[in-house]
Amino acid sequence: PDLVLMDIRLQGPMNGIEAAAEINRSHHIPIIYLSAHTDSETLARAKITEPFGYLPKPCNLNTLITTIEVALYKGEADKARRQAEEALIKSEEKYRTVANFTYDWEFWIGPDEGLLYCSPSCQRITGHSAAAFTKDPSLLRQIIHPDDQATFDQHRHACRTLQDDADGLEFRIVRPDGAVRWISHTCRPVFDAKSQFTGNRGSNRDITRRKHLEAEVVKAHNLEALGILAGGIAHDFNNLFQGLLGNISLAKMCTPPASEAFGFLEKAEQVYAQARKLTGQLIAFSSGGVSLRTNIQPAKFIQETVSSELSDTDLVAEFDLATDLWVINIDPMQFGQVIHHLVDNARDAMPTGGRLRIVAANLSGQSAHGLPPTLAPDNYLRISIQDFGCGINPNNLPRIFDPYFSTKSRGAQKGMGLGLSLCDTIIKKHGGAITVETKPEQGSTFHIYLPAIVPTADKMMVTRDQEDHGPRILLMDDDLGVLQVVTKFLNLAGYRIDSVHNGETAIQAYKESIAAGAPYAAFILDLTIPGGMGGKEVIAILQKIDPEIKAFVSSGYITDPAMTDCKAYGFVEAIEKPYQFEKIKEML
Numbered sequence: 001p002d003l004v005l006m007d008i009r010l011q012g013p014m015n016g017i018e019a020a021a022e023i024n025r026s027h028h029i030p031i032i033y034l035s036a037h038t039d040s041e042t043l044a045r046a047k048i049t050e051p052f053g054y055l056p057k058p059c060n061l062n063t064l065i066t067t068i069e070v071a072l073y074k075g076e077a078d079k080a081r082r083q084a085e086e087a088l089i090k091s092e093e094k095y096r097t098v099a100n101f102t103y104d105w106e107f108w109i110g111p112d113e114g115l116l117y118c119s120p121s122c123q124r125i126t127g128h129s130a131a132a133f134t135k136d137p138s139l140l141r142q143i144i145h146p147d148d149q150a151t152f153d154q155h156r157h158a159c160r161t162l163q164d165d166a167d168g169l170e171f172r173i174v175r176p177d178g179a180v181r182w183i184s185h186t187c188r189p190v191f192d193a194k195s196q197f198t199g200n201r202g203s204n205r206d207i208t209r210r211k212h213l214e215a216e217v218v219k220a221h222n223l224e225a226l227g228i229l230a231g232g233i234a235h236d237f238n239n240l241f242q243g244l245l246g247n248i249s250l251a252k253m254c255t256p257p258a259s260e261a262f263g264f265l266e267k268a269e270q271v272y273a274q275a276r277k278l279t280g281q282l283i284a285f286s287s288g289g290v291s292l293r294t295n296i297q298p299a300k301f302i303q304e305t306v307s308s309e310l311s312d313t314d315l316v317a318e319f320d321l322a323t324d325l326w327v328i329n330i331d332p333m334q335f336g337q338v339i340h341h342l343v344d345n346a347r348d349a350m351p352t353g354g355r356l357r358i359v360a361a362n363l364s365g366q367s368a369h370g371l372p373p374t375l376a377p378d379n380y381l382r383i384s385i386q387d388f389g390c391g392i393n394p395n396n397l398p399r400i401f402d403p404y405f406s407t408k409s410r411g412a413q414k415g416m417g418l419g420l421s422l423c424d425t426i427i428k429k430h431g432g433a434i435t436v437e438t439k440p441e442q443g444s445t446f447h448i449y450l451p452a453i454v455p456t457a458d459k460m461m462v463t464r465d466q467e468d469h470g471p472r473i474l475l476m477d478d479d480l481g482v483l484q485v486v487t488k489f490l491n492l493a494g495y496r497i498d499s500v501h502n503g504e505t506a507i508q509a510y511k512e513s514i515a516a517g518a519p520y521a522a523f524i525l526d527l528t529i530p531g532g533m534g535g536k537e538v539i540a541i542l543q544k545i546d547p548e549i550k551a552f553v554s555s556g557y558i559t560d561p562a563m564t565d566c567k568a569y570g571f572v573e574a575i576e577k578p579y580q581f582e583k584i585k586e587m588l
Contacts, residue, residue: 001029003052003071008035008042020049028082030075032067034059105204108190111197113137113160125183125206127175145172145180159187159200170207182211212373219402237275245272293430295327295453295480298360298381299530305336306358309343314353321360323531326452327480328381334426338434341419342385342446349389349444357386362452372433372449380432381452386445392438400436471521472513473588475499476506476538477554478529482579486524489581495588503533507541514545522588524575527555527562536562539570552587554579 004023008016020031032053033046046054052071055064105125108117115137118130126143133139144152148171155169168186175181184205190198248268255262299321306317346356363370363380371380392400401424423446427434431451438444473495477483480501487497498520500506506525513519523542525535535553542549553566556577566574573587 003068003075004029004031005068006031006033006051008033008037008046017045017049020046020051024049028075028079030071030078032071105206107133107140107202107204108199109137109140109159109202110199115140116199125181125204126173127177127179143173143175145174148172155185155187159189162189162197180208181206182208209373216374241272241276245269248272293329293331295329296332297478297530298325298328298383299323300478300528301332301335302339302358302360302383305339306343306356309340310356313347315343315347315350315356316354318355318357320357321530322362324362325360325531326362326379326381326454328450328452330430330450331426335430338423338426338448339385341423344419345444345446346385346387346389349387349391354388357384357388359384359386363449364454372435374433375449379452379454380449383448383450384445385448386443388443391440391442392436392444393440394438397436397438401434470494470496471588472496472498472518474506474509474513474520474523476501476503476524476529476535477526478502478532479526482526482577486579486581486584490584490588493585493588502529503535503538506538507533510542510545519546521550523549523551524584525551525553525571527553527557527560535571536569543570 004020006016006020010016010019014022016033016035020033023029023031030052031049032055033051034055034057035042035046036057038056043054052074053067055067102119103121104119105121106117106119107115107122110116115134118133120130122133123129128139128143141149141152141156151169152171168184170182170184173181173183184207185202187200187202190201192198248265252262252265255265302321303319306319310317343356350356360381360383363382371377401420424434427448427450432449434449435447436444437447471494473490475483475486475490475497477486477499478501483499483501487499490497498509500509503525506523510520510523523539525538527535535551535555539549539551539553542551549570551571552573552575553562553569553571554575554577555563557563558576562569562571563574563576566572575584575587
C-alpha cells in the first residue's frame with residue numbers, strides 16, 4: 001500500500017503502535033494514526049514510530065483527506081531522499097574500494113592539513129599504517145628524507161595556495177626499518193559543487209626499483225668510459241714495464257750476486273711484479289678484458305678457492321653449500337679474483353680473526369622477487385660471503401663499488417679502491433650482479449648472483465664417441481673443460497671416449513655397454529663429484545657387476561687414501577691432476 005491508516009487499539013496480540021513499528025522495520029510506508037486516545041502517554045509512545053499524522057476520533061473528512069495528501073507527498077519526498085542516500089553510500093563504497101585496493105598510496109589532505117583519507121597501500125610502501133597517518137598527519141613530513149624535506153615543503157606550500165604544480169615531484173622516504181624508498185608524487189586540488197576548496201588529493205608510487213636501474217645505467221656508462229681509459233693506460237704501462245724488466249734482468253747478469261747492487265735489483269723485480277699485478281687488474285676492469293669461460297661445478301671451486309685464500313690467516317671458513325648446486329659458466333681466474341677480494345675485505349673487517357660463512361644455493365623460477373633490480377627473472381646461483389666484523393658505514397655504502405673508492409690507506413700493501421669495483425665488473429661481465437647487506441658492528445654479507453645452467457635430461461646423457469675403432473674408455477668428471485681436453489687427447493691416442501658428469505650416469509652407461517655387447521675396456525673416474533657419487537662409490541658398485549673391471553682414480557687431492565693406496569679400493573692406478581697426458585697413455 002501507499003499509506004496505512006492505523007488505529008492504536010487493535011484486536012489480537014499487537015496494538016497499533018507495535019504494528020507500526022514492525023511495518024517501519026521492513027517497509028518505509030507513511031502511517032497515520034486514527035485514535036480516540038489523546039493522552040500524553042499514548043502520544044509519546046506513538047511519536048517513537050515517527051507517524052506522518054495523528055488524528056483524534058471522530059475526525060472531520062476534509063481534515064482526513066488533507067492529512068492523507070500531505071502524508072503521501074512527504075512519503076514520496078522521503079523515498080527520494082532515501083534513494084539518494086543509498087546511491088551515495090554505494091558510490092562511496094565503490095570508490096573507496098577502488099582506492100583501498102590500488103597499488104599506489106593515495107591520500108586526501110583537508111584544508112586544515114588534516115588527513116581525510118589514506119589508502120592501505122601506505123603500509124606496504126612506508127611501513128606505517130593508514131591509522132597512524134590519520135592519527136598524526138605530521139607523520140607525512142616526518143618520514144621524508146632530511147635532504148628532501150625542503151623540496152617537499154615548497155611543494156606543499158604550492159598546493160595550499162592553489163598554485164599549479166602539475167609536474168609533481170620525486171622524493172625519498174625513510175621506513176621504520178631504516179630502508180630508503182623513492183616516491184613519485186602527484187597532487188591535485190579538490191573542489192566541491194560550490195567551487196569551495198576541500199583539500200588536496202595525493203597519489204604516491206614507489207619507484208625505488210626504477211631509480212636503482214637508472215643509477216646502474218649511469219654507472220655502467222661511466223664505468224665503460226673509465227674502463228676503456230684504464231685498459232689503454234694498462235697496456236701502455238705493460239709495454240714500458242717489459243722494457244724495464246728486461247733492463248733489470250740485463251743489469252743482474254752484469255752484477256755479482258754477492259754485491260749490494262744485486263739485492264737492490266731483486267727488490268726492483270719484486271716491485272715490478274706488484275706493478276704488473278695492478279695493471280692486470282686494470283685490464284680485467286677494462287671493457288676489453290679477456291674472459292676464458294668454462295662450465296664448472298661451483299661447490300668444489302668455492303671450497304678450494306676460499307680455503308686457499310684463508311691459509312696463513314686467523315679466519316675460519318664455515319661452508320653451507322647445497323648438494324645439488326647448478327653448473328655455472330665462468331672464467332675461473334677472474335672469479336677467483338672476486339673471491340680473493342671479498343675474502344680480503346673480510347680479513348680487514350676482522351683483523352683479530354673470526355668466522356667467515358659461505359653459503360651457496362640455487363634460485364629457480366621466472367620470478368624477479370628477491371633478485372637485484374638489474375637481473376631478469378631466470379635461474380641463478382647465489383653465493384653469499386658473510387663476515388662478522390665491523391660492518392660498512394652507511395654513508396659509504398652507495399660508493400663501495402665505485403672505482404678508486406677506498407677507506408683504506410693508500411700504498412702498495414693497502415687498497416687502491418679497485419677491489420670491489422673489479423668484483424662488480426667481473427660479475428656483470430658474467431651476466432650476474434653483486435649486492436651487499438651490512439649492519440654496523442655486526443658484519444657484512446656480499447651476495448653474488450650468477451646465471452646457472454640447470455641440468456636437463458639431455459645433459460645427464462652419456463656423451464658418446466662416434467668413432468667405431470679403438471678401445472672404449474669411460475671418462476667421468478664433473479668439469480666440462482677436463483672432459484673436453486682429455487677426450488681430445490685420448491682420441492688422438494687411438495681411444496674411443498664416452499664421457500659422463502656423475503657416478504649415476506657412469507653406472508647407467510656401463511650397464512648399457514654390457515647389454516650392447518661392447519663393454520668398456522677401462523674407466524677413468526674422478527674421486528669427488530659434488531652432490532653425487534664419486535669414484536670410490538662407483539668402483540664399489542661396478543665391481544659387484546664385474547670384479548675384473550679396470551678403473552683408474554683421478555684427483556687433485558693426492559693425500560686422499562684412495563690416491564695413496566688406490567689398489568685397496570679396487571683401482572688399478574691413481575692419476576694425479578693436473579694430468580700428464582703421456583703418463584695416462586702409458587697407464588692405459
